[in-house]
Structure formats: structure tokens, C-alpha cells
Amino acid sequence: MPGAPMLRVTGLTKSFSSGPDRVSVLRGVDFSLCPGERVALTGESGSGKSTLLHLIAGLDQPDSGDIRFGDEAVSAMSDAARAAFRRDRLGLVFQQFNLIPSLSVADNLAFQSRLAGRQDNAWHAELIERLGLGHLQKRYPEQLSGGQQQRVAIGRALAVKPLLLLADEPTGNLDEATADEVLALASDLVRRTGCGFLMVTHSDRLAATLDRQVHLRAGLIH
């Protein structure tokens, strides 16, 4: 892939307390991602892949190590700065669809871009069209199927035109056919925007569809 990495992770460690013990989840992870690159992060349950994703998104803070996004050290940011970072640079998609139940599909989709203060109506319309949500705009999340909800979530993440899309098992709650369809759509749109894409998945089959696969085992990248 061309260019310098836009995301660079070095020596990242993270541990959690579990009862009286501390469990080390990440033990010195080094990882990088270039602009436009699509990477699958795979590993067993408990291998730390979601934790790594959360740390990159600034949802949690590492014990040690460094996360750099361009010139900025995400790991050194304040809460407010990390919130702004997420809002302006990232798109996030989770296994649970994490839509706001009291907002309509259209409002959910436009949500983050409005928060970031850069709403692009033409881009929103294109997203709705490509995600096949045209006839669902006025519905509420609870009235949608799982696949439809995840498409709204992807739309919300991309509406802000992020530099990097982070997805944590985005198809984990979907059946295989729907999963393939949703992922194909996501990949398609990622290519269309030219943003980076990091997806956590336990499916080797889905991982194979991306540019690169990174395997996490026992807290280290292999």
C-alpha cells in the first residue's frame, strides 16, 4: 500500500482486573495502518482484538505504549480531545448496532455528522441510496431488522467522512448472507471515500475479503 502509515501503534499494553487477579490483554502490540488500507483484525475470543480497537478509538486508555494518528498522540489526549477526535476523524460500528432508539433512521444516520458540524446532504442522500435505506428513513430502529440496523450504523459512521472506519464484529449479530451483503456494502463505501478500515472479526472467511489480515494471539500481533 502507498504512503506513510496514518495510524501507528507501538508497544501497547493493557490489563484488566478480574477479581483479585490482573489479566494482561495486550502485551506490547505494534501495528500500523496506511490511508485507504483495509485491514482485518482476527483472533480467538479474549485475544484482545476488541480492546485494541477500543484503545485506537480512544474509548479506553492504554497502560503503556503509544497510539499515533498522523502527528497526534491519541493516548495522551484529554477526554474532551478524544471525544473531538472520534467525532471528527473516526467512524465506529459495533456488534450491537448502537443506534439511538428515540431517533428515526434519517436522524440516526445524520447524527454524528451533525455533531461534528459538517453535514453534507448530497453525501447523506448517496449513503441512503447505496445502503438501500430510502424507504426506511422515517422508521425507528426497533422497527428494523438486524441487517437494516447495521446498515444504518455504517451509514452513520461514514456520513461524517471519517479518515478511519473502525468496526467491531459488525456482522456478529447477522446471518451469513446478510453479513456478506453488509460487509460488501461497507467495503464498497470505504473504497468510495478512500478512508482506512480496521475490522475486528473472528471469521477468517470475511477477513480474507480485506487487503490485509492481522492476527492477534495472547496479546501480541503475529
Place this chain on the structure above:
Amino acid sequence: MSASRLTRRAFAAGLLAASLGSRRASAQGFAGLGGEAGGFAPVVPGRKLIFPQDHGPHPDFRIEWWYLTANLKDAAGNAYGVQWTLFRQAMAPGPQREGWDNQQIWMAHAAATSATAHRFAEKFARGGIGQAGVTAQPFVAFIDNWALRGDVAMAAATLSPLDVTAAGKDFSYALRLTSDHDLVLQGEQGYSRKSERGQASYYYSQPYFTAQGTLTLDGKPVEVSGVAWMDREWSSQPLASDQTGWDWLSLHLGSGEKVMLFRLRQKDGGAYFAGNWIGTDGRSQQLAPDAIALEPLGFTEIGQRSLPTRWRVQLRSHGLTVETKPLNPQAFMATSFAYWEGPISFEGDQTGVGYLEMTGY
């Protein structure tokens, strides 16, 4: 608003037609002074004033006052002014009723002025119960603890000697007034015309008082002495209905002569002038209206009002031109009926001191 402020020569027939709460006079002429005399005794020319009887009250007339002003100095040469006024007003004509039913209302103003301070107080009282009143013999005019009292040796013809006392929150004074000149009848043998249409009052003065006593301003007593001027006036309807206020001056000329003059302002911008020239022999001579000229030279802003506190006074018939200036331009009486009254000094053809009163501004 301008018509709603009272006056000197009057606390007015209108006091009572006016409300007490706002304590503002009515718009009818100046404080109602221009109202009809209806039922009260009329002021007619030719009535001979008799003393001591006329020192006492004339309850058949609507309004009346005992008015004293003094120009004083202390040992260091600092100038002061003192005012003591008692007004009587009848709420209704007819025989005098007993006790609380008595129709007389009394109002008094007292003030003490220096170059830097102007202190004043006012009092109100009902007649009939002994809280305020005037007797001719022995002469005493009083309200609460203020009094203008004749000495046992007082002569009716000179109204001398007198003792005057008054006290407010931040000032008090006690002066003895003496004079060996007889009283002076103003206007035409005491008949003082106030307009072309016959409004008039009975008016006499004692302009020759010398004064001596103690003045206490803001707690500091000083011994003072100087000259004083007393006016007595009563009427039932002294103002015409289109007259809005007046400018009145009393002047103690350096030559020992005295001058009283006033200008009654009209709604249409015109004015009625009158005055008397009083010689050192006590002879009083009426001034012709067209012989008097008054010209404001400087104004003082007090609250919303603009008051002409410096004047040029010309008496053509006597070849006199003087320019007056106030001892304290802030000598405003912010009483229920507000007006400007304070000591002045003047220079020009003659020098001297006096008092200026301005109403209806």
C-alpha cells in the same frame, strides 16, 4: 408639571384642593392660587391696616403668611441665609369651627443656607387644637416647636423685638430681631396688585431688622449677625389663572435703602411687574411696572429643573442697575411644594445682600 410646584407668597389656596399624598399643588394657576375667592373675604383697595391686630391671622381670607429672611455673617466673614415661614390656609370659608373641625391648615418652612450647605425642613398642622397658630397680642406665630415670638417690650408699629427659632434634623437657629424703623406698607398703602385684572393682596413688611443669634449647621454652632426682612401678606385670590409662577427679590442696598420687586410670569410669555422703593426714612414708593427690568444671566440645573439663579436688575426710575449672584445656587426647597429660595449678593450701581425666590419652574 411646572404649574404644579408651589411658591413663596403662597402655600396657596390650592394646597387642599391638591392631594396630600403626592403633596402636589393642582394645575389650576399656581397651586390653585388663581382660583376664585368664592365665599372668602375679598381684597379691596383703601383698607387701612391696623396694628397690632393685623399682625394676627385673618381667617376670613383664604391664605396668609408670616415670612422672614435674613442675610447673616459670622465672625470670620462667612455668609449665611436663614428663612422662616408660616403659612395659613383655610379649607373652607365661614365662621371658625372648634377643635378638629377647624378649617385652617398650617404649613411651615425653615431653612439655613451657607455657601456649601442648604438645609431645610417643613411642618404641617391642623388648626383648632393648639398645635399651630398666631396671636396678635402678645405676638406669637408658632407650629410645633418653631416660633416667631414678640418680646414683652414689642412695639406694634415696629414689630420689634422678635425672637425666631426653628430646628430640623440637621440644622437649627435662634435669632433676635430688632428694628427702630416703622413697618413699611407695600403696594399702594398695603394694597398689592398682582395682575392687571384686580388680583391683589394685603402686604406689609419690616425690612429694617437687624438680626443676631446662633445658627447650627450640621451640628456646628456659629454666632451670626446681619440684616433681616419680614413680609406679611394675606389674600383670598392673589394670582390670575394664567399666571404660572414668579420671581421675587428683596434687596438691602448699601445706601441703607430697600427694594422689593417681583415679576409674575404668564402662560403667554408675558409678565406682570411690581415693586416698591423704600427710602432710608422708611417712605415707600411704588415702582411703575415699566420701570422694572429683570434679565436672567445664568442658570442652575437642579434635578429636571433649570433655574435662573443670576439676574440683572434694572430700576430705570431710580437709575439703578445691579447684577445678583446666589450665595448657594443649590438653595432649592425640595419640600412638598418645591421652589427656590436663597440669599444673594449683588454688585453694580450699589452693592448689598438680599433674598431671591423663584416659583413655578
Place this chain on the structure above:
Amino acid sequence: MSRALWILAVLLSHWRRHPMQFATLLIGLISATALWSGVQALNAQARSSYDRAAAALGGNRTAMLVSPDGNAFPQQLFVDLRRAGWPVSPVVEGSARIGTRSLRLLGIEPLSLPIEASAAPALGTADLQSFVLSPGATLLSPQTLRELELHDGDTPEISSSAKLPPLKAQAELAPGVLVVDIGAAQRLLDMPGRVSRLLVGSKDIGARAPLQQVVGDRLQLVQPEAETDLERLTDSFHLNLTAFGLLSFLVGLFIVNSAIGLAFEQRRPMLRTLRACGASARLLNGVMIVELTLIALAAGLIGLVCGYFIAATLLPDVAASLRGLYGAQIPGELSLKPQWWFTGIAISIIGTLGAASASLIKAARMPLLAAAQAYPWQQAQQRWLLLQGGGALLIFIIGLVLLWRGDSLVAGFAVLAAILLGAALGLPAILALALAAGERGARGPLTTWFWADSRLQLSGLSLALMALLLALGVNVGVGTMVESFSRTFDRWLDGRLAAEIYLNAANDQQAAEIKTWLKTRPEVRAILPGARAEVKLQDFPTELIGFADDATYRTNWPLLEHTADVWDRVATGEAALVSEQLSRRLHLSIGDHVTVPTDRGPWPLQVVAIYADYGNPRGQLGVAFNGLIKHFPDVAQTRFGLRVDPAQVPQLVEALRDRYQLGERSLADQATLKAVSKQIFSRTFAVTTALNAFTLGIAGVALLTSLLTLGQSRLPQLAPLWAIGLTRRRLAFVELMKTLAMAAITALLALPLGLLVAWCLIAVVNVKAFGWRLPFEVFPLELLKLLGVALLASLVAAALPILKLLRMQPAQLVKVFADER
């Protein structure tokens, strides 16, 4: 800014999807604000009329000069003082009767009246000349004018058959006062040349001669008082109102707290998403506070309007009680100051933020990532129960200390508050124990689940149950007190009003005529003369009543404690009966001595009995009639009671009325008097009872809303049971039973709590507030009735969620598994 607005819109969208929850929040806030501000409006209204009455022309807000014996004095003293530099103004005071209405007649001198004494500024703008000069004017409040059914310009006759000057309404005057010029007043009251007192102005301070030098010892200076007699006397009444207002406010806030708490739980995922999408924690919390403030503002406004109506509805009763008990005149129309609206809104906002503080703190501390493992609710609940139970215990201990050490009405209410708060906090722990006991005793799997699941629900329902407990407890307490009072009062009135007819002649001469005539009537068995005098004992306003030595009193007059020879001793004129209020106030018991200042010097009396004197804010001493006349030779001897054959009462009353033109107030039979007395008291408690009913209603709403909101979140717990094979009908029934069981346990707990509250009201609060204590009685039937009401309220509250469950489509239950949350 637009970011904040956008977040606000997202937060508010929650309420759009949960209108019921929003309604709950609003109802809680509105009722809290309404009841609180309603009571405040009543109090403010009463206080402002006391102020007006006091400040108006010679209450005790202005320094005064009075004669040492309180009698009128020559007006020459006024003149002497003015001439000595004293800024005094004379006032003549007396009473005047128009028709049957007795009014206070004040004569003033407007020219000298100190500015600070004229609380009626319109008096100044009144045309002075028309006020002072004949015919003059009589100024009075528009309300009094209406009540008298007279009009501006009327010149009604007053009792002394003189005519008042033409009436003129003045909005600023206190009701029940007639203001005339001093000259007119002297004529009307037949006090020529005399004045009642002099007001001393404080603004016009100049040199003045010493008082002694001017008037000798004929007048003495009375400094202005910060508090009027009326305020002192009515303080307790208002404190009572305030306490109930506060209680309702707290119950309302319970609802607010539970609604906000629930909303927070439901919005937790939304808040996480907002954070994940880039809203900072600070911004989010700030916007949440703004959201709550906006809601509080809206609800506060509605609440204020409701509060206004509550106050307007209760005002007639409050005004009637205050007039009946204390003679205080309160205008019947509410007039509220802007600050009432401001405080109302502020209270609403502060209350909301206070009730939401726990949720707001939780939101601020909320970690961005949800904990992976299941919420250990059991453990958390244990800790929560222990914590609250400990708090309850601590509050009870504080209450006990207050009970033991406290000696004021405020302390009394604090004890009451401690009992209520402690009980509320302790409730979940007690319920948990009861439910655990039920679980241990359960046999079948369903019953075991029944108890266990109730326990799980406890945290969600506890606030509503606490509100129910408080409302019921207070209802039981107040109900018991009111019932105790009304029974005691009835018995007491029977003894107290033993004579068949009570009569008050216009003057001594008429009294003598009436007596002579009555002696000729065969049906009159006895004439009991009476007289009254007023004194102050250690500053406590006290009235002396004179008893004739008659068998009527010996057999009927109810005594709480007495010596064996009580009436013989009283008859000697050396002993007195003491009212309970007075005995408590001056710490007098049987055998003690009390010395009464009289016109003829001090009068030493020994206490031989203590008697109940319900509803009298003043102290009272019962003494021999002859002794009273001897020491107060000037008192009117115009009152007497008549013992008459009951069958002859109506004829005799009619004959007396015809013969002597005696009005309603001068002549009354026993039955009428009793009815009037009871009416006064029922009105006093009408307000309390109404506030009580409101409180119970709010508690019902709290329960309903808690159940409604719980209903939704309980699906995952019910779905498995449904899947195992329980019908929806069966499930609904079990759910209903669970709610009723918890309500029933709560209601049962409320009974002892209520009795404790009643005891506290009777033995602590009433004694401090009014100076008398009632015998404590329990009314089982009333308790059963309330229990029924509580269960009915719970049934109604539970009905809606149960119906929802019954109508639920199986698909929704299935969805629980499909969603697998």
C-alpha cells in the same frame, strides 16, 4: 452551541418515545411545585394581611406613646409633645358595629401621620380636604365594603346610632378596619378631646425635650415590635400548613426522582453512543442539566398555576379558620407578589436538580465501555439495603434525641420528619426481610419465584412504596388526630356550654333591664352572670373569666386536674382555674400561685384546677365573678348564661330578640354556639385533610408510574416463564398479586407508623403549637378503611400495566429471545 442544541434534541427525543414517563416526571414536578407554592401563597396572603393590619395606622410596627393603664388620654398631651419637638400623631381607636358585623374604627390625623405608619398609601392620595372636612369620609377595604353589602357613599349607622361619614373603598386597607378623621372618630366613639395613643414617627428626628419633662408619667413609650400578636398567635397554624406543604413537596420529588432515575437507566446506551460518536462527557452532562432545567421551568410554571388554584380553593377555609380562631382578617382574594412566582420556579428547578443529582452523578461517572459481566444486582441490593437501613436507624436516633431534648414546635416537626423519613428509608430493608421470609416459607416453584422476583423488583418499586408509606402514614396520623380531636371536642363542648342560652347585652343598663325581665319568667331556672377582663401574664395575652358560684359549673365544667374542693375555693376569690395553655406556658400546676395585675393592684391566686380550653390562642384564668368585678370595676357586666327548660328555649330566644333587638352575636342558644364552634374546627382541619388527600393521590400516581415503567423492563423476566408454559392470564394474575402483596405489606407497616405520627402530632406538635393535648385514641374502623383505600389505590395503579401484559402479543415475548440482549 449548535452541537449542544443537537445533543439536547437527541436527549429530548427520548421523552417523545416515552410519553408516559414524561407525564410521570411532569406530574411529579407539577404536583410538588403546586402544593408547595399553594401553601406558600396561603401563608404569604395571611402574613401580608397581618402586616397590613399591624402597620396600618397604629399597629405595633411604629413606636407609640400610650398611657400606662392603656386608657385614652387628653389630646392636649399630643399638642404639648408636638410643641416640644416630638413627631407624634394621634390615633383614636374603638369598635363599631354595622349590622351584625363588628369592625375596628380608627381615627387618624393625616397631616401628622408618620409616613412609615401609613401602610395605606392611597390614604395619602385620598382627597385630604374631603377626608378632613365635614362630612368627611370613611375609608375601608373593598372586600369589607362588599361583605357589608354597602356601596361607596353610603353612610351606615353604627351601634351607638351615630352615622358614619360616607364610605370610600381603599384597596390598601386591611379588611375589617374603618378609617375616619380623628375628629369624626372622637364624635362617633364619644371620646371628645381624648386620644387612644400617639404614633411616634422615626423619620423626622430633631431635637426634642425628654418625655418625662413634657408629660410626666402620664404616657410611656412602647417600642415597635418586630412581630405582632397576631403573628405570634398564628405562627403555629402557618407552621402546620408549611409542614404539610413540605411533605407534599417531598412526595412529589420522590416521583421526580424515580422518573429521572428510570429515564437515566433507559438512556444509558444512548449516552454511551453519544460519547462514542464524539460528544465529550462535560458537554453531555451540561446539556443534561439544561434539559432538566427546561423541564423544571415548564413544569414549575404549570405547577404555579395549579398552586394558585389550590390556594384559591383553600383560601376561604384558611381565612375562615384564621378569623374563627384568631380573629385575623384575611382578604378572600389572592394577591400574589412577583417574588412568589420566582421562588416557585426556583423551588421547582432546585427540587428537580436535587432529585436528579444521583442520576447526574452516575452519568458523569459512567464509564464509556459497558461492563462485560452481568450486573451483580443481588450484591448491590444487599449493600443498598444495608446502607438505607443504617440511615434509617441514624435518623430514628436523631428523632429520639430531639424528642428528649427539644422544646419547640420546630423540634416537634423535626421529630415528625425524623419518624417519617426514617420509616421511608427503612421500608425497603423491612420489605426485603418480609419477602425473604416469604421465600423461605414457599413450597412450589412458582411461589418461590413469586417471592424471589418480588425481591428483584424491590429496588425499582421502593421509591413508589416509600411514597405510599409516607402518604398512608400521614393520613393515618392526621386522621387519628382529627378524629380524636372531634370526639374530645364534642364531649368538651357539652360540658363547657352547659347553659341553654348565652346573652350579651349592649350595655350595663340594658343588661339590668333584661335581668329584671328574666326574673319574671318562670321557665328561667338560673341566670349566670359572666364577665371578662384581659391582662398579660409574663407577656402572654390572657383573659380572665368570672364564674358565678353555681351548680351548673360544679357538675358540668370539664376539668383535667383539680383539687377536691375546687369550686368552693374558687368562690372565695382566692383561687383560680387555669387553662391548659396557660399552665403549660407559665409552668403552673395545682397548688402553685399566680399573681394577676389588675386595676386595683396585684391579685394573688392559687391554682386549684387545670381545664382544657381548646382552640383559644390566649391563656385563660377562671375566677370568681365577684372577685373579678372587685378587681376590674370597669368591666362590662353584660354577659350572662341562662339555665332554661330546654323545651322552652326557642320561645324565650324569640321573645328576647323581639323585646331587646338582640342580634345573632348577642344572643345564641347552646345548639347554635356548638355548631359554630364545630364549624370553626372542621374548617381548621379541612385544609389539613385536603392536603392529605392530595398527598395520597400523588403517592398513587407514583406507584402507577413506577409499575408502568417497570412493566417494560420486566419482559425478559416474564418471557421465560411464559415459554415454560404459564399463560399470559396466569402471569398477569401473579404480577397483580405481587404488586398487591408489596402494597399490602407497606400499608400494614403504615398503620403503626401512622399511629406513631398521630401520637407525635397529639403529644408533641399540638402541645407546642396550640398548648393543649388530646387524649390519644385509636379508631380501628378508620384504619381498616384506609387499608382498603391503599389496596384499592394499588389495584388501580397495577391495573394498567397488567392489562398491557394481558394484551401483549406473543410475538413481543418471543422477541425477548430473538433480541437476546
